[in-house]
Amino acid sequence: MAKVVVLGAGISGHTAALYLKKLLTKNDEVVVVSPNSNFQWIPSNIWVGVGLMKPDDVKFPLAPVYKRQKISYLQAKAIEINPEGNVDIAKPFVRIEYVSESEKGKLENITYDYLVNATGPLLNFDATPGLGPNHFTNSVCTYDHAEKSWQNLKLALEKMQNGEHQTFLIGTGHPMATCQGAAFEYALNIAFEIDKRKLNHLADIVWISNEYELGDFGMGGAYINRGGYVTPTKVFTESVLAEYGIRWIKRAGVFKVEKGKAYYELLDGSKHEQTFDFSMLIPGFAGAKIKAFNNLGEDITSTVFAPNNMMKVDADYSAKPYESWKASDWPEIYQNPTYHNLYAAGIAFAPPHPMSKPMESPNGTKIFPTPPRTGMPSGVIGKVVAQNIAHRIKTGKNEHPHKASMAKQAAACIVSAGYGFTKGQAATMTVSPIVPDWEKYPEYGRDINATVGVIGLAGHWMKLFMHYMFIYKAKAKFGWSLIPE
Amino acid sequence: MATIHERLQNKPYSEYAYATRPSKITLFWRRCLIKQFYMFFKLNFKIMMMVVKGHS
Numbered sequence: 001m002a003k004v005v006v007l008g009a010g011i012s013g014h015t016a017a018l019y020l021k022k023l024l025t026k027n028d029e030v031v032v033v034s035p036n037s038n039f040q041w042i043p044s045n046i047w048v049g050v051g052l053m054k055p056d057d058v059k060f061p062l063a064p065v066y067k068r069q070k071i072s073y074l075q076a077k078a079i080e081i082n083p084e085g086n087v088d089i090a091k092p093f094v095r096i097e098y099v100s101e102s103e104k105g106k107l108e109n110i111t112y113d114y115l116v117n118a119t120g121p122l123l124n125f126d127a128t129p130g131l132g133p134n135h136f137t138n139s140v141c142t143y144d145h146a147e148k149s150w151q152n153l154k155l156a157l158e159k160m161q162n163g164e165h166q167t168f169l170i171g172t173g174h175p176m177a178t179c180q181g182a183a184f185e186y187a188l189n190i191a192f193e194i195d196k197r198k199l200n201h202l203a204d205i206v207w208i209s210n211e212y213e214l215g216d217f218g219m220g221g222a223y224i225n226r227g228g229y230v231t232p233t234k235v236f237t238e239s240v241l242a243e244y245g246i247r248w249i250k251r252a253g254v255f256k257v258e259k260g261k262a263y264y265e266l267l268d269g270s271k272h273e274q275t276f277d278f279s280m281l282i283p284g285f286a287g288a289k290i291k292a293f294n295n296l297g298e299d300i301t302s303t304v305f306a307p308n309n310m311m312k313v314d315a316d317y318s319a320k321p322y323e324s325w326k327a328s329d330w331p332e333i334y335q336n337p338t339y340h341n342l343y344a345a346g347i348a349f350a351p352p353h354p355m356s357k358p359m360e361s362p363n364g365t366k367i368f369p370t371p372p373r374t375g376m377p378s379g380v381i382g383k384v385v386a387q388n389i390a391h392r393i394k395t396g397k398n399e400h401p402h403k404a405s406m407a408k409q410a411a412a413c414i415v416s417a418g419y420g421f422t423k424g425q426a427a428t429m430t431v432s433p434i435v436p437d438w439e440k441y442p443e444y445g446r447d448i449n450a451t452v453g454v455i456g457l458a459g460h461w462m463k464l465f466m467h468y469m470f471i472y473k474a475k476a477k478f479g480w481s482l483i484p485e
Numbered sequence: 486m487a488t489i490h491e492r493l494q495n496k497p498y499s500e501y502a503y504a505t506r507p508s509k510i511t512l513f514w515r516r517c518l519i520k521q522f523y524m525f526f527k528l529n530f531k532i533m534m535m536v537v538k539g540h541s
Contacts, residue, residue, distance in 0.1 A: 235505055242504035380536065410535035425515065428528055432535060450535065455507075456515040458524035465529075484536040 001027040002393045005094055005112040007078045007288075009034035009062050011042070011375045012346025013118030015382035015485060018476055020116075021069050023390035031110060035077040035099045037061060039474050040143050043375055043414075044467045046182065048146035049280070050189045051154060052419045055143040058467075065476050074110070075100040078288070081115065081304065083339040084295035092341065114389045117311050118345040118382060119288035124174070127284045130257030131173045137257055138280040140186055141179075149280055153190065156278040160194070160202045166277040169262055171208035173281025175253025175367045178218040180209060181374070183282045184237070185415040185426075191244040192418035192425075200245060206274060207241055207248040208264065208281070210367050212359055214238050214250055217413075218369035219355045222431045223444040224453040230444065233429075236453045240417065240427060249274065251359070253367040254281060269362035285370065287311065287348055303338055311344035312336060315352035322357050327407030327437035329353065333400040334385050340398055343385045346378035355435055375470075376411045377434060379485030380404045407435040410450060414463040417455070426459030428452060 002024070006017045009032050020030045038059040047053040066073040080095035091111040098106040123141050125132030133139050138149035156166045170187035172180060187207050194203045207214075215221050215233030222233045241248055251267035262274050262281070287309030292301045305311055313336060316329040329352040336342035344350075351371045359368045384404040391401055410432030418425040430452040436445030444451075473483040496502055507515070514520050 238500075238504040239506060242501050242506055247501060376536065410538070412532045412535065422516070422518070430532060430535060450531075452528070452531065454524065454528070456524055457518070457521040458528060461521070461525050462528060484533055 001029070002113045003029040003031065003111065004114045004116065004389055005031045005033060005110055006116045006118060007033050007094065008118035008120055008346070008348065009036065009039060010118060010120045010346060010378070012120070012348070012378040012382035013116065014039055014062075014474055015379045016116050016118060016345055016386040017066075017071055018069065018480070019383050019386035020390060021071050022481060023386060024393060028393060029072065031072040031074065031112075032062070032066060033074045033076050033078055033094070033096050033110065034062065035075065037063065037075050037100070038143075039065075041467060041471050041474070042141075043463070045140045045143055045146040046185050046189055046416055047419060048143055049138075049140040049149040049153070049186055050193050050419075051150045055147050058143050058471075060471065060475060065474075069476055074098070076108070078119065078290050081117075081290055081292045081342070082109075082295070083115075083292065083304070083342055086293070086295050086297060092339075112341075114341045114343070114392070116343045116345055116385055116389070117290070117348045119290070119348045121285035121347045122288050122309065124284040124286045128174050128254060128257060131254070131281060131283055135257065136259050136279070137173060137262075138278070139283070140182060140280060141282070153278060157193070157197065157199070159277075160199045161197070163202070165202050165204070167275060168203065168205045169208060169274055169276035169279040169281070170205065171249075171252075171281060172210045172369070173254045173257070174284035175210050175255065175265070175365055176370050177210060177282045177284045178370045178372045179282050179285070180211060180217045180369060181372065181413050181415055183280065185417065186280055187246055188240065188244055188415065188417040189419070191246055195244075203245075205244075205246040206276070207246050208252050208254065208262070208274065209248065209250050210253055210369055211250055212267070212357070212368065214241070214248060216356050216369060218372040219431065219434060220357065220436055220445070222429075222446060222451055222453075223448060224451055225448050226453065230448060233453065236427075240455065244417070251367060253361070253365055255365070257281070265361055265363065265365050265367070267359055267361050267367050285347065287350070304336060304342070306350035308350065310350035311342070311348055312338075313344050313349045315350070317350070317352055320353065325353055327405070327433070327435055327439065330405050330407040330435050332403040332405040333388055334381055335388075335400065343389065345382045345385045347373050349381075373406075374411055374413055376485060377404070377406055377409060380409055383485055405433075405435075407433050407437055409433060414459050414466070416460065416463050418460065420460070422457070424457060424460030424464075425455060426463050427455045428459040428462060
């Protein structure tokens with residue numbers, strides 16, 4: 001009988017928990033520890049942020065699903081990992097703090113045989129003074145942030161309907177923020193909603209990004225074979241922004257926000273300001289703040305975690321210049337190199353290095369995107385980690401027959417650009433692999449035949465179809481495991 | 486007042502002036518139901534195959 005504890009119930013953690021329960025025997029125990037009592041389908045938060053969906057459309061309570069699946073669920077957050085146990089507890093354990101109303105603040109030690117860290121990103125609004133829904137900008141990173149964004153956007157739209165000009169500033173709120181795709185689709189959806197209301201003449205929409213060139217998206221950009229030419233995603237992205245009437249500021253690191261004003265530094269070292277009436281800026285991401293201790297009570301956080309609090313796994317973390325980066329630097333099985341019963345899935349694992357080329361201003365400010373990890377690779381990694389743990393429990397061998405390197409797997413990103421069965425639109429982008437492999441694909445870094453960048457109504461239908469399909473899957477309803485990640 | 490689209494397009498030598506823009510026929514195909522139904526199945530199939538091949 002084995003006990004597997006999963007920290008986090010986002011796309012990766014939830015997928016891992018469901019597969020673990022499916023693959024293990026009835027005698028094995030799966031425990032999920034997550035502070036959020038709901039599962040949320042994050043890609044649809046964009047539609048909550050423009051008032052086209054309600055938070056209840058993108059979330060559902062986890063407890064009934066886990067009860068049906070016979071998975072133990074604790075509404076708590078992990079604060080410590082003790083992978084060697086301690087003087088009182090012989091087995092490895094994780095120290096958790098309950099956050100539910102009834103047990104708030106209660107501490108408990110949960111022992112484990114295997115631990116999956118899928119705690120997702122810590123939304124690091126504090127890294128940029130004035131950033132975030134508690135200060136002067138909005139966010140669509142969670143369903144409640146997105147709902148608040150919609151309330152503020154609604155006010156801006158009402159002002160425009162009364163003839164008032166409004167400036168919208170959308171993009172990245174930290175010099176090293178990632179997840180440009182989500183901000184990009186929010187900018188397009190705002191432009192679409194303004195156009196729908198015939199208020200274009202009163203709107204100035206500004207895209208601000210830390211990318212060296214637009215279309216980088218934290219993955220070093222990509223090339224698309226279309227219309228007889230192989231073109232960089234820069235062309236694709238600039239075209240979409242121009243079509244939607246959005247002007248842009250690139251190579252910009254936002255370092256401070258005040259009421260109605262964002263301060264940013266460009267890669268050339270110059271500093272500027274951009275005023276706004278409504279702003280949605282993506283924060284920098286870090287790993288959850290979890291400490292690690294050995295059996296003597298000594299702090300081993302730096303052994304288990306990278307400086308950004310993301311967990312070290314089977315990646316090559318040796319410092320290398322951009323020119324020496326290789327696809328093989330990226331992890332395949334997401335196992336911690338020191339403690340082999342520790343795994344990290346989704347955003348919780350520490351990437352070996354960025355995908356975009358690191359850039360620095362003359363002032364020493366690093367201005368470039370960190371690597372993104374969208375829902376598709378996060379789900380796949382969660383599944384592969386679960387399959388490998390199940391294999392180890394069944395065979396008793398430290399073997400990993402299942403692999404999912406981001407330098408081998410593909411990803412699809414559907415960027416919503418308007419809602420409606422016949423009027424909606426989305427940009428569908430696929431890349432294979434996610435991490436460029438310049439040894440295997442010396443010309444473009446990726447398989448040019450697998451890279452797609454198309455815009456149209458079909459993309460909107462796909463995004464809507466995936467919304468319902470993945471929520472169905474996440475609810476673990478009949479046949480859920482037949483639906484791919 | 487000119488729309489923002491017009492303001493951007495009428496600004497020669499700005500970055501926006503160099504961005505490619507879809508032609509009318511491209512805009513038509515993006516909304517053509519027959520083509521988009523075909524694209525819906527084609528893209529879904531392509532993505533499904535990518536997921537299946539992407540991990541072992």
